């Protein structure tokens with residue numbers, strides 16, 4: 670994989686539905702959720718950083734650079750994305766949330782292929798039907814556009830990219846790829862499903 674692509678794990682939210690417990694650090698089957706994501710991402714990319722606004726020492730213990738949002742006030746995932754772009758040396762940034770422990774093992778490869786083949790501004794993963802707006806491959810050159818959007822008070826990722834050239838990349842072949850763990854109940858459901866598989 671190109672040196673010009675780095676992955677950023679988004680762990681900068683407040684995790685209110687998880688009772689405020691830092692979502693990436695919540696245990697799933699014996700290890701923190703972010704460790705599942707790290708394990709699946711590291712074979713795919715040469716550079717990886719973690720975006721977190723709390724518990725930064727714990728996140729740093731995984732051995733990767735940790736950085737906070739440049740904007741105060743938990744403005745949402747776009748703030749993590751723009752902060753990643755503002756501080757990256759790579760041309761392309763792959764964003765993945767910390768609460769998707771089954772992300773595809775071929776995520777970077779397929780996102781990069783689609784972006785290049787379609788000469789798009791960014792690529793977004795889909796489960797075949799719904800877009801996963803936090804799973805993006807972004808050109809760093811999109812930073813001014815994202816900052817303008819954020820500065821105007823808007824927060825929705827899909828609204829930001831509505832006017833851009835978007836490659837949609839289906840992972841319908843992997844039905845559990847984007848299972849998202851937002852609550853203790855969802856965590857238990859996933860743990861049970863994995864244990865039974």
Ligand SMILES: Nc1nc2c(ncn2[C@@H]2O[C@H](COP(=O)(O)OP(=O)(O)OP(=O)(O)O)[C@@H](O)[C@H]2O)c(=O)[nH]1
Pocket residue numbers: 679680681682683684685686687692720721738742743744745746747748749750765766767768803851
């Ligand atoms: N950097 C950054 N990331 C965020 C912010 N808000 C959410 N995220 C991340 O965006 C992704 C999707 O957000 P949610 O699943 O809603 O996570 P959350 O906001 O922590 O959880 P809730 O408070 O329960 O909605 C997760 O990876 C979050 O860590 C933020 O203000 N800054």
Ligand SMILES: [Mg+2]
Pocket residue numbers: 682
């Ligand atoms: Mg949220």
